[in-house]
Amino acid sequence: GENVEQHPSTLSVQEGDSAVIKCTYSDSASNYFPWYKQELGKRPQLIIDIRSNVGEKKDQRIAVTLNKTAKHFSLHITETQPEDSAVYFCAASRSGGYNKLIFGAGTRLAVHP
Amino acid sequence: SQTIHQWPATLVQPVGSPLSLECTVEGTSNPNLYWYRQAAGRGLQLLFYSVGIGQISSEVPQNLSASRPQDRQFILSSKKLLLSDSGFYLCASAGGGETQYFGPGTRLLVL
Numbered sequence: 001g002e003n004v005e006q007h008p009s010t011l012s013v014q015e016g017d018s019a020v021i022k023c024t025y026s027d028s029a030s031n032y033f034p035w036y037k038q039e040l041g042k043r044p045q046l047i048i049d050i051r052s053n054v055g056e057k058k059d060q061r062i063a064v065t066l067n068k069t070a071k072h073f074s075l076h077i078t079e080t081q082p083e084d085s086a087v088y089f090c091a092a093s094r095s096g097g098y099n100k101l102i103f104g105a106g107t108r109l110a111v112h113p
Numbered sequence: 114s115q116t117i118h119q120w121p122a123t124l125v126q127p128v129g130s131p132l133s134l135e136c137t138v139e140g141t142s143n144p145n146l147y148w149y150r151q152a153a154g155r156g157l158q159l160l161f162y163s164v165g166i167g168q169i170s171s172e173v174p175q176n177l178s179a180s181r182p183q184d185r186q187f188i189l190s191s192k193k194l195l196l197s198d199s200g201f202y203l204c205a206s207a208g209g210g211e212t213q214y215f216g217p218g219t220r221l222l223v224l
Contacts, residue, residue, distance in 0.1 A: 043217050104156070
């Protein structure tokens with residue numbers, strides 16, 4: 001079955017710096033890759049997603065890149081702000097698999113003013 | 114857009130007691146529904162998913178069960194809670210596509 005590994009487990013940056021979180025997946029049939037942000041005590045919220053027919057997607061300060069050959073995808077946050085501090089989860093799923101998401105273990109991002 | 118409701122928001126239960134958590138979805142029809150558990154400071158573990166009324170698939174053997182009596186209602190149950198059942202239980206819905214949206218969750222503490 002699918003396995004998703006996420007690195008780093010913790011990331012500390014200064015406000016205004018960029019942050020990059022990387023995930024690798026094992027199932028080459030996976031074709032949908034969402035990223036969720038979870039603030040303390042809250043539900044995970046979708047922040048961006050990408051499908052396998054696209055190499056990069058941007059939404060203001062966040063972007064996701066996908067390398068299908070290497071089976072890895074990354075989240076990039078530019079000009080980080082203290083409110084970006086949260087746990088970020090990557091996930092992967094494939095069509096025909098009931099859209100089951102396989103999640104990475106999460107990255108705790110701390111943005112220091 | 115879909116709205117997901119979960120109740121109760123928090124629950125403290127003794128070991129050995131029964132459990133019933135409810136999830137309802139508005140704004141979509143025939144969604145795929147999912148139950149996840151998140152232990153403190155940990156990741157998301159898929160427990161059950163359902164693609165239609167009465168159709169339940171289990172991902173992890175355990176003393177929990179799930180039911181889907183109506184199209185937009187998903188229930189998580191247990192006959193006898195264990196200490197290890199403590200956690201944050203999240204219901205998610207994928208209506209008409211791949212994207213899953215999460216409900217607000219139920220925080221369960223088993224003592």
